[in-house]
Amino acid sequence: MKNKIRIAFDSIKADKNLAEKTKQNVLKAVSGYKPKAMNALRFGVSCAACLLILAATGSWLFFVPTVCISIDINPSFELSVNRFDKVVSVESYNEDGKALIEALDIKYLSCYDAIDKIVKSEEIAVFLEDNDTLEIGVFGSDNAQTERLLSQINSCTGKCDNTYCYFDEDTKSEVAHKLGLSKGKYRAYEKLTELGIDVDVMQIRDMSMREIRELIAEFDDADNKNDCPENTLPACKESGTGKRHNYGKHNEE
Amino acid sequence: MRSEQEVISAIDKYADTVQRICILHLKNYADTEDIFQTVFIKYALKSPEFISDDHEKAWIIRVTINACKDLLKSFFKSHTTSFEEVVEEPVCEQEDYSDVLSAVQSLPEKYRIVVYLYYYEGYTALEIGKLLGKNVNTIYTRLNRSKQIMKEKLRGDGYEK
Numbered sequence: 001m002k003n004k005i006r007i008a009f010d011s012i013k014a015d016k017n018l019a020e021k022t023k024q025n026v027l028k029a030v031s032g033y034k035p036k037a038m039n040a041l042r043f044g045v046s047c048a049a050c051l052l053i054l055a056a057t058g059s060w061l062f063f064v065p066t067v068c069i070s071i072d073i074n075p076s077f078e079l080s081v082n083r084f085d086k087v088v089s090v091e092s093y094n095e096d097g098k099a100l101i102e103a104l105d106i107k108y109l110s111c112y113d114a115i116d117k118i119v120k121s122e123e124i125a126v127f128l129e130d131n132d133t134l135e136i137g138v139f140g141s142d143n144a145q146t147e148r149l150l151s152q153i154n155s156c157t158g159k160c161d162n163t164y165c166y167f168d169e170d171t172k173s174e175v176a177h178k179l180g181l182s183k184g185k186y187r188a189y190e191k192l193t194e195l196g197i198d199v200d201v202m203q204i205r206d207m208s209m210r211e212i213r214e215l216i217a218e219f220d221d222a223d224n225k226n227d228c229p230e231n232t233l234p235a236c237k238e239s240g241t242g243k244r245h246n247y248g249k250h251n252e253e
Numbered sequence: 254m255r256s257e258q259e260v261i262s263a264i265d266k267y268a269d270t271v272q273r274i275c276i277l278h279l280k281n282y283a284d285t286e287d288i289f290q291t292v293f294i295k296y297a298l299k300s301p302e303f304i305s306d307d308h309e310k311a312w313i314i315r316v317t318i319n320a321c322k323d324l325l326k327s328f329f330k331s332h333t334t335s336f337e338e339v340v341e342e343p344v345c346e347q348e349d350y351s352d353v354l355s356a357v358q359s360l361p362e363k364y365r366i367v368v369y370l371y372y373y374e375g376y377t378a379l380e381i382g383k384l385l386g387k388n389v390n391t392i393y394t395r396l397n398r399s400k401q402i403m404k405e406k407l408r409g410d411g412y413e414k
Contacts, residue, residue: 001372001400001403002372004353005353005357005368005372005373006372006373007353008351008353008354008357009273009354009369009372009373010373011354012269012272012273012276012354013269013272014268014269014271014272014289015272018268018272018282018285018286018289019264019265019268019289021286022264022268022286022289022290022293023260023261023264025290026260026264026290026293026294026297027257027260027261029290029294029297030254030255030257030260030294030297030298
């Protein structure tokens with residue numbers, strides 16, 4: 001049996017033409033083959049390029065701010081917030097603002113946590129106890145994120161007196177920054193100029209928001225009832241109007 | 254990567270082995286041609302360093318079996334029958350033993366290769382088990398079953414145990 005099987009298989013031979021054709025085809029295929037090291041190099045470069053693109057896209061998504069939050073009392077500073085509601089940069093616009101942001105360390109916190117930390121900080125508490133006014137402005141496009149952030153900030157500041165939250169389109173930031181003012185303060189400065197009050201930018205920079213509001217209120221007799229900033233939340237408009245020294249009261253319920 | 258000379262030498266040396274395994278699995282020339290190319294291109298580009306001729310031969314056998322199985326598993330193959338397959342059956346050159354070859358080919362696929370490796374290539378059951386990735390007892394079972402089937406098929410044809 002074993003012999004028969006052996007002889008039977010032994011009689012099977014590869015066709016010579018097939019062997020020759022295989023040689024030609026294999027050598028042809030092999031001649032176009034690049035060494036493995038080269039392929040590995042190409043693979044490595046491709047991977048590196050992909051990683052670079054991913055890293056660049058990721059950084060762009062993370063570090064490009066989509067909303068600016070201007071915080072003004074006398075310390076005046078801005079938080080740049082990315083699309084994930086994280087604070088990616090903090091910029092101060094006067095010495096008090098600089099000292100405050102150095103003390104608080106709020107970079108890369110979520111916007112909610114950052115505002116909460118600011119509002120609950122001792123430095124801010126001192127200003128609020130002195131009846132100063134804290135204005136928190138959300139500057140950006142009128143979209144879901146600004147709406148969400150405004151709502152979060154509103155919930156953070158809900159129990160704080162003399163605090164305003166508002167939304168405004170981010171259209172004049174370049175002018176504001178050129179003048180060395182935060183967006184919130186520039187907004188107040190515009191209001192002063194609209195009323196014909198001749199105030200120097202340098203003066204405005206060092207004025208507290210309460211002083212600015214008092215100045216506006218003095219000249220804005222006709223519209224004394226509407227001295228709450230435009231675009232403020234309805235709650236603010238309802239509760240923060242009219243009184244020169246208490247116009248900042250906000251969200252009292 | 255193997256040199257041209259190594260590739261040519263391997264084709265000369267193992268063409269018959271590859272042909273025999275192809276006959277056990279495939280039934281037409283075109284498929285055999287594909288398997289030849291697949292096996293020897295792989296040999297040229299991706300074969301490991303062989304420590305002996307036996308090692309090299311075992312690698313060729315393993316790769317050929319896998320290539321045949323891959324081809325049979327492909328959707329096209331599993332859903333079609335070639336014209337050649339219909340009209341042509343591989344035949345043994347020596348008429349006297351064509352019945353033996355036919356008997357081997359009539360075995361279930363998993364038995365055929367075991368018979369070939371055991372009776373023709375001279376591997377032990379243990380070596381066949383390692384080569385096919387099967388338990389040695391499975392190989393023994395397949396060999397015994399193959400013997401029984403072939404005995405029945407070749408009864409009256411001078412079958413010797």
